[in-house]
Amino acid sequence: xxxxxREFMKLxxxxxxxxxIGGAAGTLMKIPKSMEPVLYTGPRKESWKLTACAxxxxxxxxxxxxxxxxxxxxxxxxxxxxNKGGICSIGLASVASLYHPDRLTGPLKNVDGKFVSITYDExxxxxxxxxxxxxxxxxxxxxxxxxxxxxxxxxxxxKKFSDETGIKNLVLDEFxxxxxxxxxxxxxxAPDFIDFEKCDYxxxxxxxxxxxxxxxLYFTRKIIEHRAKGYKIGVVQPKLNSSVAKTDDWVxxxxxxxxxxxxxxxxxxxxxxxxxxxxxGKYFPEFNEYKQFVLDNYYPEKVEELIGVPAxxxxxxxxxxxxxxxxxxxxxxxxxxxxxxxxxxxxxIALNALKGFSGYGTLKDxxxxxxxxxxxxxxxxxTFARFKERVADNGSIQALLISGSNIVFNSxxxxxxxxxxxxxxxxxxxxxxxxxxSVLANLIIPDHDNxxxxxxxxxxxxxxxxxxxxxxxxxxxxxxxxxxDVFISLMKDLKPDVKLTYQNYSDYLKQIAKQLYTNHTxxxxxxxxxxxxxxxxxxxxxDSSQFSxxxxxxxxxxxxxxxxxxxxxxxSFNPKIEFKQKFSKELFTSGNATTSVSKNKLRMxxxxxxxxxxxxxxxxxVLVEQFGSNWTVFYxxxxxxxxxxxxxxxxxDRSKVLLRxxxxxxxxxxxxxxxxxxxxLDIPFGLGHTNFGNNCxxxxxxxxxxxxxxxxxxPSFSETIIEIVSVEKQGESSPLAFNxxxxxxxxxxQDRRTYA
Amino acid sequence: MPRYGMVIDLxxxxxxxxxxxxxxxxxxxxxxxxxxxxxxxxxxxxxMLDINYEGSYPEIRPxxxxxxxxxxxxxxxxxxxxxxxxxxxxxxxxxxxxxxxIGCRYCMANCPYTAKVFNWxxxxxxxxxxxxxxxxxxxxxxxxxxxxxxxxxxxxxAKENAKSEHRKLEEDDYxxxxxxxxxxxxxxxxxxxxxxxxxxxxxxxxxxxxxxEELGTKPKVYYLSAKSE
Numbered sequence: 009x010x011x012x013x014r015e016f017m018k019l020x021x022x023x024x025x026x027x028x029i030g031g032a033a034g035t036l037m038k039i040p041k042s043m044e045p046v047l048y049t050g051p052r053k054e055s056w057k058l059t060a061c062a063x064x065x066x067x068x069x070x071x072x073x074x075x076x077x078x079x080x081x082x083x084x085x086x087x088x089x090x091n092k093g094g095i096c097s098i099g100l101a102s103v104a105s106l107y108h109p110d111r112l113t114g115p116l117k118n119v120d121g122k123f124v125s126i127t128y129d130e131x132x133x134x135x136x137x138x139x140x141x142x143x144x145x146x147x148x149x150x151x152x153x154x155x156x157x158x159x160x161x162x163x164x165x166x167k168k169f170s171d172e173t174g175i176k177n178l179v180l181d182e183f184x185x186x187x188x189x190x191x192x193x194x195x196x197x198a199p200d201f202i203d204f205e206k207c208d209y210x211x212x213x214x215x216x217x218x219x220x221x222x223x224x225l226y227f228t229r230k231i232i233e234h235r236a237k238g239y240k241i242g243v244v245q246p247k248l249n250s251s252v253a254k255t256d257d258w259v260x261x262x263x264x265x266x267x268x269x270x271x272x273x274x275x276x277x278x279x280x281x282x283x284x285x286x287x288x289g290k291y292f293p294e295f296n297e298y299k300q301f302v303l304d305n306y307y308p309e310k311v312e313e314l315i316g317v318p319a320x321x322x323x324x325x326x327x328x329x330x331x332x333x334x335x336x337x338x339x340x341x342x343x344x345x346x347x348x349x350x351x352x353x354x355x356x357i358a359l360n361a362l363k364g365f366s367g368y369g370t371l372k373d374x375x376x377x378x379x380x381x382x383x384x385x386x387x388x389x390x391t392f393a394r395f396k397e398r399v400a401d402n403g404s405i406q407a408l409l410i411s412g413s414n415i416v417f418n419s420x421x422x423x424x425x426x427x428x429x430x431x432x433x434x435x436x437x438x439x440x441x442x443x444x445x446s447v448l449a450n451l452i453i454p455d456h457d458n459x460x461x462x463x464x465x466x467x468x469x470x471x472x473x474x475x476x477x478x479x480x481x482x483x484x485x486x487x488x489x490x491x492x493d494v495f496i497s498l499m500k501d502l503k504p505d506v507k508l509t510y511q512n513y514s515d516y517l518k519q520i521a522k523q524l525y526t527n528h529t530x531x532x533x534x535x536x537x538x539x540x541x542x543x544x545x546x547x548x549x550x551d552s553s554q555f556s557x558x559x560x561x562x563x564x565x566x567x568x569x570x571x572x573x574x575x576x577x578x579x580s581f582n583p584k585i586e587f588k589q590k591f592s593k594e595l596f597t598s599g600n601a602t603t604s605v606s607k608n609k610l611r612m613x614x615x616x617x618x619x620x621x622x623x624x625x626x627x628x629x630v631l632v633e634q635f636g637s638n639w640t641v642f643y644x645x646x647x648x649x650x651x652x653x654x655x656x657x658x659x660x661d662r663s664k665v666l667l668r669x670x671x672x673x674x675x676x677x678x679x680x681x682x683x684x685x686x687x688x689l690d691i692p693f694g695l696g697h698t699n700f701g702n703n704c705x706x707x708x709x710x711x712x713x714x715x716x717x718x719x720x721x722x723p724s725f726s727e728t729i730i731e732i733v734s735v736e737k738q739g740e741s742s743p744l745a746f747n748x749x750x751x752x753x754x755x756x757x758q759d760r761r762t763y764a
Numbered sequence: 765m766p767r768y769g770m771v772i773d774l775x776x777x778x779x780x781x782x783x784x785x786x787x788x789x790x791x792x793x794x795x796x797x798x799x800x801x802x803x804x805x806x807x808x809x810x811x812m813l814d815i816n817y818e819g820s821y822p823e824i825r826p827x828x829x830x831x832x833x834x835x836x837x838x839x840x841x842x843x844x845x846x847x848x849x850x851x852x853x854x855x856x857x858x859x860x861x862x863x864x865x866i867g868c869r870y871c872m873a874n875c876p877y878t879a880k881v882f883n884w885x886x887x888x889x890x891x892x893x894x895x896x897x898x899x900x901x902x903x904x905x906x907x908x909x910x911x912x913x914x915x916x917x918x919x920x921x922a923k924e925n926a927k928s929e930h931r932k933l934e935e936d937d938y939x940x941x942x943x944x945x946x947x948x949x950x951x952x953x954x955x956x957x958x959x960x961x962x963x964x965x966x967x968x969x970x971x972x973x974x975x976x977e978e979l980g981t982k983p984k985v986y987y988l989s990a991k992s993e
Contacts (some may be wrong), residue, residue: 039895052899079897081789084945094947097785104892130872157972216777218947225947232776232948250778253826254990260822618780629890630788638812639826642801650821682817683824704798 016268022255025303040485043077058085058569060465062097062458062479064220064621065158065183066090067465067476068099069533069569079103079481087533089572090467090474091225097619101416101628105486107456108627110441110701112454114487123442123452125393128489136501138143138434139173142406143502148174150406156181156413156622159463159478161520165492165513166411170501172506179395179721181413184222186341189391189720190353192637195317197584200468202336203369203578204230209332210367211273211325212243213266213339213356218251219618222469223332225441231255244269246726247615247690248683257325260685262613262726263346265315267355267509267596269322269335274302274355276326277362283330287364292585298358301591329363336360336367342616345725345757347598349717356594357585365581372577375466375473376520392721399428404758407434411455411491416444417623417697420712420723421671438491441627443700443710455491460484464517473579475524476533476570492516518562525561530573532564595701608657610689611650612669612730614708620694626701637695639679643704648681648690657732664736670713678732689730766955767856768914769984771966772830776950783830783942784810785952790941792901792917794883796892805884809833809912810942827990830942830951833858833879833912834983835977841871850909856956856984857914865908872909876976877983880911893989914953915940935961956984959961 052075061068061082068088069088069344071080082103086093105111115131116123143150153175170178188198202210210231217227234241235254240664242257244266252258260349263268277283278299281485290297298515308326329335337359343352360368383754392415396402408429419425422444429435437446441452455461463478492513499506510516523528565571589595619631625630636646647667659665661680665764666673667689676691695705715724786812787793794807813831817824839858842850849864850871872880886910887903889896897903900917904910922937943951954961963986966972971989974982 047895054899075899078895081898084947085940091947094949095945096780096787096947097782100782100785100789100945103896107892107895109891218780226779228780228947229949248826250780253778254775258822430793497864544904627892629795629892630785633801633806634788635785637806637808638779638781638814640806640814642796642806643798653868682821682824684821686821 011210023652029126032512039078040092043485046076046079052076057481058477058479058567059459059481060463060464060569061095061102062158062461062463062477062478063098063102063624064227065222066096066220067158067467067474068225069093069476070095070099070102072103072459072481074481077482079106085533085569087475087535088476088570089470089533089574090223090476090570092229094225094228095629096219096224097634098621098625098628101630102458103438104629105627106459106482108441110700111457111486112440112488112629113444113485114451114593115454115635116452118450128453128594130488131451132494134451135436138407138436138499139498140502143173143175147406149177150404151175151396151409152177152179152405152407153409153411154179154181154392154395154415155409155411156412157411158183158465159679160184160466161464161517162492162513165446165495165516169495171505172499177390177394177398179390179392181392186720186722188224189265189344190339190350191583192721193350194354194357194587195585197296197369197370197581197583199581199583200370201471202230202338202367202469203334203471205471206334206369207234207336207337207367208237208239209328210234210239210241211329211335211337212241212245212251212255213270213337214245214263214343214351215338215340216249216251216342216618217338217614219249220343220616220621223467224465224618226470240328242328246613246685246688249615250618253607257328259317259319259320259321259570260683261315261326261686262611262688263343263352264309264348264598264724266317266343266346266352267348268306268311269317270352270355270359271306271596272317272322273307273326273337274362275306275308275311276323276361277330277359279304280330282735283362284364284366287582288361291360291582292361294585294587295361296590297591298587299335305593313740329359329559331364332367334366335363336365339658341722344717344720346722347715347717347724347727348596348721350719351598351601354587358587359584361583364685365583368581369471369578370581371468371471371473375468375475375573376523391719393716393718394721396716396721399425399432402428402431402577405432407436408432409436409438410437410445410449414439414443414700415528415624416448417700417707418709418723420709420728421714422710424714438494440488441700444698444750446722447699448539449683451496451525453491454486454488455482456480460488461490462514462517464520464758468665472572472574472576473530474570474572475521477566479569479570480567518558521562521565521666522558525555525558526563526650530571532568533572534571536569603747609729609731610653610687611685611726612667612708612712612728613685613688613690614693614712614725615690616693623694623697623700625694626697626703631704632702632704633693639677641677641679641728643695643702645676645691645695645708647676647680648679648684649682650686650688651680653684653688654678654680659732659735666734667711667730668733669711671711673733674708674711678735689732693725765854767957767984768919768953769835769956769963769986770832770858770914770940770969770986771963771972771986773950773951773952773966774827774829775988775989776948777830777946778948779812779826779828779830780947781812782945782947784808784812786941786945787811787832787912789893789896790898790901791913792887792889792897792903793910794885794887794903795893796885800885801830802809803884805882807881807883807910809879809881809910811945825889825990829987831877832942832985834877834981834985835912835914837984838980840874840876840979840981842868844874846870855919857916857919858911859913859916860910862902862904862908862910869909876979876981880909883908883910915942942957
């Protein structure tokens with residue numbers, strides 16, 4: 009008889025007869041012992057607190073409802089200019105992570121394959137000694153730090169640490185930095201925002217603007233407004249997702265071909281001589297070479313031949329783009345998930361240059377002076393591609409520090425990566441959970457939950473600066489430590505001569521906030537948008553702030569949940585574009601295009617839904633259940649196929665199929681979807697964890713070919729060939745044959761756990 | 765007496781699903797296991813109606829709609845309940861009296877919108893969500909029928925707040941969770957009989973339609989078509 013965890017806990021709970029329901033809950037939920045009396049006998053007093061959601065790059069402000077001292081629900085803060093009271097599914101579900109039974113309650117040390125609890129001091133000493141030893145031998149280059157964070161300030165601490173200790177191998181996975189990374193290759197600066205006041209045509213290349221992006225809720229509102237003004241939106245995407253649903257033109261295209269499409273659009277503008285001659289003359293010194301290259305190679309019929317998009321479609325979108333006075337061809341981090349990622353981005357940047365980046369804007373002044381920016385040498389970008397190279401070279405990495413990133417789950421070829429990470433002599437993780445990556449660590453110093461942490465989340469994507477405060481809604485339940493504080497302590501211990509103006513991360517955040525206070529700009533998020541008269545008075549120096557000092561400002565700042573500056577000065581975005589390479593097809597295409605596939609083979613297009621950001625969905629039960637509910641598929645992987653393709657392969661709608669790639673076999677439910685690109689099999693990313701939260705379903709990325717964008721190191725989500733190897737016969741109650749032939753060893757599914 | 769109704773603008777809705785999540789969490793709607801979901805026991809008071817498409821590939825667009833109890837003025841569910849566990853209130857909300865329900869499911873069978881769900885199981889949320897119960901909403905026992913109530917508990921609370929502040933209930937005081945969280949502000953809620961309310965104005969929009977109008981159930985959930993022309 010199999011007993012799952014819940015039943016097991018019930019059996020244990022059953023022995024304590026007479027326990028109240030609340031008491032039984034207490035044995036299951038992760039809350040500290042000291043809080044149990046409040047849970048059982050508290051006065052049930054309601055209160056509300058503000059914080060920020062850090063589950064995606066958006067930085068929405070949350071209004072959290074507490075009963076006694078326990079957060080129970082999260083809503084959007086109506087006074088925040090970022091989300092204006094709206095909130096997405098992830099934000100709504102976010103409270104559950106605080107009580108997750110798998111949360112780590114304190115530091116752990118891996119002893120002979122088993123994690124044992126240790127004190128923070130012990131854990132810190134192990135970490136500090138290990139790094140100290142490597143640094144004393146001047147082996148800085150043998151240490152890697154991989155950090156995923158959506159806080160630019162936390163990122164700046166990692167950068168500062170990297171600068172001070174000389175550990176240059178810092179792989180920073182932050183959405184905004186990733187999004188502007190391609191600009192750093194060919195341009196001297198990146199735009200801050202799409203100027204929706206001017207922009208009259210938006211061409212979106214692969215961004216899930218309204219789902220997971222720099223600011224999904226703002227983009228959701230702006231796209232509605234943009235359409236209401238009668239302006240068009242075109243989207244180039246491999247899937248008809250919710251970011252595409254309400255747009256005028258959808259070009260179904262795999263990311264591998266985005267650059268060809270962008271160059272095809274550029275051809276129309278150049279041929280019609282509708283480009284900004286003034287801008288290209290001033291800021292695009294290689295324009296004539298680029299022009300000749302485009303005219304020679306990317307006429308519409310040629311592009312149709314290359315990527316299958318009808319020449320008429322290219323012409324009509326090209327004409328829409330050229331007619332617009334301020335068009336914006338937009339991309340973000342999502343574009344990088346292809347072997348052609350950064351090359352696509354370069355073609356799109358060049359397309360924007362043809363219209364003088366007129367749909368974009370930039371803020372005149374930097375919002376904040378961050379710690380890392382004081383060091384001019386901190387500009388070097390190390391991407392995941394470099395880590396891939398080095399980790400494959402067995403023995404060349406002596407220590408790996410991982411914060412906030414579940415790189416194993418988010419990578420193809422997972423078994424190999426696991427082996428490679430396991431072979432690193434010292435791996436320290438700062439994860440709040442055991443996940444597919446932290447399970448490989450020698451040491452885990454768990455970070456706080458999002459509702460226990462203080463941080464500031466700046467944003468500029470709305471055309472004015474905002475800072476949303478992420479603040480502790482509860483005092484940390486367990487013996488967890490803010491990872492930024494660990495790195496600040498390490499900095500002080502490993503480099504005693506380092507001069508820091510702050511003692512801990514909270515101090516640092518206060519210093520940052522002081523810049524806002526001393527600049528006397530902007531307003532707190534508890535106020536309505538100022539009127540034109542107030543705006544005018546502000547410009548001539550009138551200041552209505554009533555704060556008696558910085559402490560007063562800080563208190564108000566926390567109470568309001570943020571700050572914004574509707575008065576910020578903007579300017580047009582005029583970057584200098586320099587490729588410094590001969591224009592050739594190789595500059596824009598990687599040559600891995602899989603536009604045609606042989607009989608019975610399909611292209612696997614892994615898509616993300618708006619419930620999951622980089623593999624974090626599985627700890628939120630409501631999201632896992634809802635994930636496939638549109639198709640009435642629950643806790644299982646599904647694969648969407650165009651009915652015409654399916655009929656050619658003689659597979660029925662909703663049949664259970666076994667899929668095969670070169671990396672193994674996995675089952676899925678086949679769903680007919682007429683919007684899928686013929687020849688594609690679209691499979692969602694987010695399920696299939698083996699060590700983190702709900703382990704239902706399969707992770708298609710684990711069965712993907714190990715293909716990466718060479719520059720950014722992001723894995724390709726759409727270039728693996730897949731085939732349907734068998735279909736469950738109707739009437740069979742159990743797909744036994746599937747279980748036998750499913751290659752579970754590939755993803756280590758031995759310990760699969762679902763809710764019972 | 766107000767007559768509460770809802771308008772959902774399909775031109776704004778991008779099917780993000782936040783309304784579905786908000787409804788589930790606000791009303792303590794049970795999150796079921798895979799085994800139960802496979803038996804058709806997944807419970808949603810609000811759901812994205814199965815996707816339909818307009819046009820043909822590649823000129824194709826999805827046309828799915830957020831679907832909830834239509835809060836009919838002539839509800840067919842109330843008429844068949846043998847124990848009067850479901851009834852229409854004076855303010856138009858079709859409500860449920862959970863302790864009175866005997867679980868016969870006649871109301872489910874008679875609802876043309878399949879908006880009602882049956883509690884097959886004793887309420888038991890996953891561990892992660894056990895502390896996230898909304899304390900304003902009772903959990904429903906096994907064997908009874910439940911459905912969207914326009915977050916009626918919020919109305920009760922709003923009335924109490926207004927009373928304690930010695931004022932009348934105002935339009936923004938009471939709004940269901942789905943309308944509150946919608947990122948694209950596609951869901952409007954208010955008094956259909958108050959000519960100043962936004963819903964009262966929107967139900968006269970040329971894009972307006974109700975589901976299965978021909979049945980004469982007179983739904984108070986209106987949709988605005990996605991077509992802008």
